[in-house]
Amino acid sequence: MGWYCLLFSSVFVAYWVPAGCYANGKVTKACGSMEPKHGSPAQTTQSPYLLTTNTSTFSPGDHIQVTLSGISYFEGFLLQARDAASQGSASTTGSFTLTNPHRTQLLTCNKQQGSAVSHTSKDRQTEVVVIWNAPKDAPSEVEFFVTVVQRYNVFWVKLPGPIIYQPGVTPRPPQSTTTLAPVQTTTSSLLPGPFTSDSCGQSKSCLLDPVGCDPEDPYCFFLSMTTEGPDKTSVMFELSGPAEGYVAFALSWDTWMGNDDVYMCVKDGDKVSVSAAFVSGRTHPEDQTQAGLSSVSWRLADGTIQCKFSRPVKMANQEPGRYDLDQECFLFLASGHAQYGKIWKHNQQPLVSVHRKCVTGPSEVLTGSRGPTIMKAHGVLMLLAWMLTGSVGTFIASFYKEVWPNQTLYGQKVWFQVHRGLMMLTMTLTIVAFTLPFIYRKGWSKHAGVHPYLGCCVVILTLIQPITAVFRPTPDSHRRYLFNWFHWGLGSLTEIMAVATMFLGTHQSSLLLPQPWATYVLIGYVTWLASFRFMLLIHKHFHIKKAVVSDELQELYSGQSEPSTWGSFTKSFILAALALGNSGLLVALLSSIADI
Numbered sequence: 210m211g212w213y214c215l216l217f218s219s220v221f222v223a224y225w226v227p228a229g230c231y232a233n234g235k236v237t238k239a240c241g242s243m244e245p246k247h248g249s250p251a252q253t254t255q256s257p258y259l260l261t262t263n264t265s266t267f268s269p270g271d272h273i274q275v276t277l278s279g280i281s282y283f284e285g286f287l288l289q290a291r292d293a294a295s296q297g298s299a300s301t302t303g304s305f306t307l308t309n310p311h312r313t314q315l316l317t318c319n320k321q322q323g324s325a326v327s328h329t330s331k332d333r334q335t336e337v338v339v340i341w342n343a344p345k346d347a348p349s350e351v352e353f354f355v356t357v358v359q360r361y362n363v364f365w366v367k368l369p370g371p372i373i374y375q376p377g378v379t380p381r382p383p384q385s386t387t388t389l390a391p392v393q394t395t396t397s398s399l400l401p402g403p404f405t406s407d408s409c410g411q412s413k414s415c416l417l418d419p420v421g422c423d424p425e426d427p428y429c430f431f432l433s434m435t436t437e438g439p440d441k442t443s444v445m446f447e448l449s450g451p452a453e454g455y456v457a458f459a460l461s462w463d464t465w466m467g468n469d470d471v472y473m474c475v476k477d478g479d480k481v482s483v484s485a486a487f488v489s490g491r492t493h494p495e496d497q498t499q500a501g502l503s504s505v506s507w508r509l510a511d512g513t514i515q516c517k518f519s520r521p522v523k524m525a526n527q528e529p530g531r532y533d534l535d536q537e538c539f540l541f542l543a544s545g546h547a548q549y550g551k552i553w554k555h556n557q558q559p560l561v562s563v564h565r566k567c568v569t570g571p572s573e574v575l576t577g578s579r580g581p582t583i584m585k586a587h588g589v590l591m592l593l594a595w596m597l598t599g600s601v602g603t604f605i606a607s608f609y610k611e612v613w614p615n616q617t618l619y620g621q622k623v624w625f626q627v628h629r630g631l632m633m634l635t636m637t638l639t640i641v642a643f644t645l646p647f648i649y650r651k652g653w654s655k656h657a658g659v660h661p662y663l664g665c666c667v668v669i670l671t672l673i674q675p676i677t678a679v680f681r682p683t684p685d686s687h688r689r690y691l692f693n694w695f696h697w698g699l700g701s702l703t704e705i706m707a708v709a710t711m712f713l714g715t716h717q718s719s720l721l722l723p724q725p726w727a728t729y730v731l732i733g734y735v736t737w738l739a740s741f742r743f744m745l746l747i748h749k750h751f752h753i754k755k756a757v758v759s760d761e762l763q764e765l766y767s768g769q770s771e772p773s774t775w776g777s778f779t780k781s782f783i784l785a786a787l788a789l790g791n792s793g794l795l796v797a798l799l800s801s802i803a804d805i
């Protein structure tokens with residue numbers, strides 16, 4: 210059962226959620242500019258799309274068919290009708306009616322319902338047909354505009370479509386559609402070579418992961434900050450890391466993701482785009498822009514992605530979400546995959562600086578951690594509970610009932626007292642550890658795969674065990690054997706599930722242990738435990754056989770107790786060896802938790 214869950218859940222662990230980013234077409238934020246803030250500049254080449262109407266003249270109240278078609282597919286669009294006479298005005302005119310409500314939707318721009326149309330999902334399409342309804346107060350000439358997103362970072366902004374006229378208006382000379390001015394013109398240059406951490410702590414502040422790594426090394430995450438200019442009014446940032454897709458850093462008031470000022474270097478083919486954005490929650494960055502960034506340069510070589518840029522300490526036109534750099538805040542360092550320049554959720558917990566840092570403050574070498582303390586505590590307590598106390602506790606109940614027959618501990622058999630004590634400890638540790646992720650996430654962890662579900666099952670079973678034990682039948686009851694089987698069965702199931710949960714736990718993003726090392730340690734633990742159980746099962750089997758054979762002999766020799774003493778000594782030794790081995794493997798995992 211545990212193994213099945215393990216297999217099943219590894220599929221879930223490998224699964225992650227791509228960023229949403231208005232794939233649902235609710236793009237009313239872009240009503241005015243019609244720009245999809247996707248971070249990269251709009252295309253300035255001839256677009257592969259065509260906007261047509263089924264008429265060139267109209268009267269108020271008319272219904273006009275508007276068609277957007279492409280020789281190439283598109284994932285998203287935003288269509289509006291505007292007064293052609295007042296170029297530059299962002300106000301829309303008239304309203305639309307949909308012909309395919311599944312693939313298209315009406316938006317409210319300028320407080321006018323249905324004044325724009327967009328996509329409903331990023332499913333590819335090549336044609337959209339809608340009806341434009343001319344209002345009573347329609348301007349004498351109306352022009353259609355469309356922004357088309359082919360894929361995330363390939364889009365054409367506000368492509369002019371046909372102009373339609375009321376009767377009696379002289380048509381304008383046809384406009385050339387290729388004279389679109391480029392929307393953004395941030396020039397970036399290539400970096401001459403890799404960054405260096407030489408002057409870290411002297412002329413610049415640095416954050417490195419792993420500690421002391423060399424930014425030339427493709428596994429090294431590196432962020433440096435240098436105050437520039439005679440008045441120290443701007444800061445130069447250097448950011449580099451493995452060229453998987455993107456590297457990013459964020460400024461945050463707290464150690465949680467949300468309300469953060471983010472700077473990203475995103476790989477797109479053989480180029481890198483550098484942009485700033487805002488993260489409002491545990492979500493995709495919003496309002497990607499290059500505004501405020503200067504001296505942008507980048508390099509994509511030797512398996513690393515590097516970028517460098519400057520920004521003023523205080524932004525001139527108070528852009529929402531841009532932090533002032535002379536305030537203390539935590540620094541985050543994240544990385545992940547990117548496709549067509551669109552970033553995916555970071556694939557490991559971001560590195561968070563251990564303390565707050567004022568970016569313009571004195572130069573220092575900062576350290577960070579990818580494991581939040583509260584999650585580390587969760588891991589430590591759970592591993593302690595299930596690799597040591599729970600494991601030894603159940604082992605004693607399985608094989609040590611006949612050992613130490615003559616000694617008692619607080620009026621009960623030794624094995625029973627030890628078993629009960631260890632299991633109570635296991636339960637307490639489990640319950641305390643169980644609450645910690647909920648405190649950390651302030652609720653249920655949505656993207657944690659099967660681990661939390663399996664963990665909940667373990668906790669429930671852990672709670673059922675002592676309850677059934679309290680109400681167990683007396684030893685001489687004829688129903689006692691039922692309890693024994695039930696207690697053993699439930700206990701074994703709980704332990705197997707707990708082990709499976711531990712395997713999954715080492716892959717959790719909020720406490721990602723080094724892989725595959727951590728998995729090997731756990732496999733080692735399972736093998737270690739299984740071999741001890743196997744050894745004692747064999748021993749038990751032969752012991753009973755021998756006891757049956759020697760029964761009559763023992764009567765003759767009036768029962769010698771020597772073999773029993775010898776047996777209990779060996780078994781105590783075995784128990785000590787088991788506990789020692791478990792502790793060793795446990796310490797190995799705990800030290801790796803301490804390191805992240």
Ligand SMILES: *[C@@H]1O[C@H](CO)[C@@H](O)[C@H](O)[C@H]1NC(C)=O
Binds near residue numbers: 264273
């Ligand atoms: C254009 O299409 C609309 C809607 O299908 C229709 O009502 C209108 O009559 C058409 N106009 C012309 C000139 O074909």
